[in-house]
Amino acid sequence: MNTLYATRPVVVGVDGSPSSLAAVAFAARDAVWRGVPLRLVYAHESPLYGYLPVGMVSYSIAEAEHFQEQVAKLLADTVERIQRQYPALTAVESKEIAGVPAGVLIEESRKAALTVVGSRGVGGFTELLLGSVSAQVAAHAHGPVVVVRPPESDVEPGPEQPPPSAGPEAPVLVGYDESVAARAALVFAVDEARRRDAPLIVMNACVPSEQTDAAKMLANAVAAYAEGGITVQTRVKVTGNVEKAMVDASADAALTVVGCRGRGGFAGLLLGSVSRALVHHAHHPVAVIHPSED
Helix, strand or coil, rough: CCCCCCCCCCEECCCCHHHHHHHHHHHHHHHHHCCCCCCEEEECCCCCHCCCCCCCCCCCCCHHHHHHHHHHHHHHHHHHHHHCCHHHCCCCEEEECCHHHHHHHHHHHHCCEEEECCCCCCCCCCCCCCCHHHHHHHHHHCEEEEEECCCCCCCCCCCCCCCCCCCCCCCEECCCCCCCCHHHHHHHHHHHHHHHHHCEEEEEECHHHHHHHHHHHHHHHHHHHCCCCCCEEEECCCCCCCHHHHHHHHHCCCEEEECCCCCCCHHHHHHHCCHHHHHHCCCCCCCEECCCCC
């Protein structure tokens, strides 16, 4: 097991939106599996602390205090529900932090085993698949990030509901191409599969001329995990559209794991085309792995 983040909490952004509540449920279950604390973070730009929302010309102290009371109630209610639903959690804490939400969560990710965000918060436009906060956190976080969408249901999710997934028996899927980020993603995916007692699928999508080399690459990559107590499968998908192939494959996975940038990515890009496509369009939660800075 990778012990780098063994004692750090799972951090999750909370704002009361369906996406964030689904993220809380995912984060709580993952914290139980890891045996680490869960930390709920409500980040906001508050006029009490020098931040004035765009278009707001005045904001009374009474209004600011009412807002803080609402935030405190949201966090307290969420903590109470999540403790009731997941009694095996080692600890649950909540924090309200004034600041730009994406920046706050990126900073919190420095101390996190995992940072979890909903795909779109309360300020997101309904036609967008990914909000600005989740996109920025996925690109700039200092450790693993999971982006979670709410269940496709008319009922808004809450912490008492199970996280959206393809089912507890569904595999963990990881994209692999031998890049530094992909190797980090494979280590993360192996750990997740072990915690979940789930199969692991290691996949490479490639053009026909690369099929044989891709199969050998995957066989070499998983050889070290052959006796690791999990079922490991390799999958080569011959395709002209790598991004679509990975998105399609995510439909049957409880969690899809990808490195922030593959071997074909430009050095100046924080997310490659495959990771970007997955955080926008994956059918279930997707983890984006940044190689460790430690």
